[in-house]
Amino acid sequence: DADVTQTPRNRITKTGKRIMLECSQTKGHDRMYWYRQDPGLGLQLIYYSFDVKDINKGEISDGYSVSRQAQAKFSLSLESAIPNQTALYFCATSDPKQGGTGANVLTFGAGSRLTVL
Amino acid sequence: EDKVVQSPLSLVVHEGDTVTLNCSYEVTNFRSLLWYKQEKKAPTFLFMLTSSGIEKKSGRLSSILDKKELFSILNITATQTGDSAVYLCAVDGNNRLAFGKGNQVVVIP
Numbered sequence: 001d002a003d004v005t006q007t008p009r010n011r012i013t014k015t016g017k018r019i020m021l022e023c024s025q026t027k028g029h030d031r032m033y034w035y036r037q038d039p040g041l042g043l044q045l046i047y048y049s050f051d052v053k054d055i056n057k058g059e060i061s062d063g064y065s066v067s068r069q070a071q072a073k074f075s076l077s078l079e080s081a082i083p084n085q086t087a088l089y090f091c092a093t094s095d096p097k098q099g100g101t102g103a104n105v106l107t108f109g110a111g112s113r114l115t116v117l
Numbered sequence: 118e119d120k121v122v123q124s125p126l127s128l129v130v131h132e133g134d135t136v137t138l139n140c141s142y143e144v145t146n147f148r149s150l151l152w153y154k155q156e157k158k159a160p161t162f163l164f165m166l167t168s169s170g171i172e173k174k175s176g177r178l179s180s181i182l183d184k185k186e187l188f189s190i191l192n193i194t195a196t197q198t199g200d201s202a203v204y205l206c207a208v209d210g211n212n213r214l215a216f217g218k219g220n221q222v223v224v225i226p
Contacts, residue, residue, distance in 0.1 A: 033213070040126070042205060043160075043216040050212070058213070090159060104209045105151065108159035 003027045004109035006091050012115045019078040021112045023091030032074035033092045033106065034058075034066060043090065049074055081116040088113050119144040123206050123217035130224055134196050138220040140206030141188040150182055150189050151214065153205040160205055164191075196224045 004025045013019055023032065030051050035043040045058030047066040055066060063085060065077045078085055092106040120143040130136055142150065149167045153160035164173045166182035166189060173180050177200075180191045193200055203219040 035216075040218060042121075042123075042218040043207075045213060045215070048213055104148065104212065104214060105162055105165060106160075106207075106214060107162075110159050 004091055004093055004107055006089075006109035006112045008112060009110065010113045012117065013081055014117050015080075015082055017081050017116075019081050019114065021076045021089055021091075021114070023074045023076070023109055025072050025091075025093045025107075027093055027095070027107060028071075029093035029095040029107070030071065030097075031094045031104075032068065033094070034064075034074070034076045035090045035092060036060065037088045037090060037111075046076065046089075078114075081114075083116045086114060086116045119208060119210050119215035121206055121208050121215050121217035123204075123220050125220065126218060127221040128223070130196055130222070132196055132198060132224055132226055134224075136193040136196055136200075136222055138191040138193075138204055138206075138222070139188060140191070140217055142206075142208045142215075143187065144208045144210035144215060146210045147184070148209040148212075151207045151209065152180055152189070152191050153207065154202045155205055155219070156202045163204075191220075193222070196222075198224050198226060200224050 007022050033048040034046040044060050049068045089112045091109040094106050096104050122141050124139045151165050152163040164180045169184040177194045182189045201224045203221045205219045206217045207214040
């Protein structure tokens with residue numbers, strides 16, 4: 001099984017619908033992230049969480065919300081989807097305390113491709 | 118605001134060529150610079166660099182960091198078609214990663 005699992009992998013929806021993307025991890029990492037990827041734009045940070053009670057906005061949080069239900073679960077919601085939210089969404093985890101290096105190396109899920117019509 | 122700029126954004130090379138990818142950055146509280154490879158799926162980790170002048174190597178790939186001039190280079194020697202991918206540079210500052218737009222590399226036989 002994958003260390004970081006995203007569901008759904010693909011979703012097509014209509015403008016105005018509420019959408020939730022879910023992420024679960026078995027790595028035991030404290031930190032979780034949601035990124036969005038558009039062609040030619042790299043990865044843009046939407047929200048991140050350093051533990052269950054910690055939620056932080058990233059570069060492009062408008063139109064999105066998140067919930068950290070447990071250490072292993074971090075979900076991303078689009079309350080009212082719009083076409084320019086069509087993108088590939090990645091969940092990632094990290095734990096600088098592991099490995100002894102203090103490095104913030106991200107492990108990514110396989111991605112959730114969302115299309116808003 | 119943290120800034121990561123990669124160049125060139127796209128290049129096409131022939132098998133056997135050498136590729137040099139550039140990443141420059143402006144970030145407060147720099148901790149490390151990371152390179153990832155993305156082949157139509159999730160990015161996979163290649164290197165992490167924290168100190169200037171120390172080259173990291175993995176097979177035909179190598180990378181080096183210059184913390185004074187604020188840039189990193191990723192080299193790929195004797196390229197193969199399997200090296201075709203987007204190479205992402207990310208900088209860890211303020212406890213989160215800021216990514217560049219990526220270097221898209223296409224290797225043709």
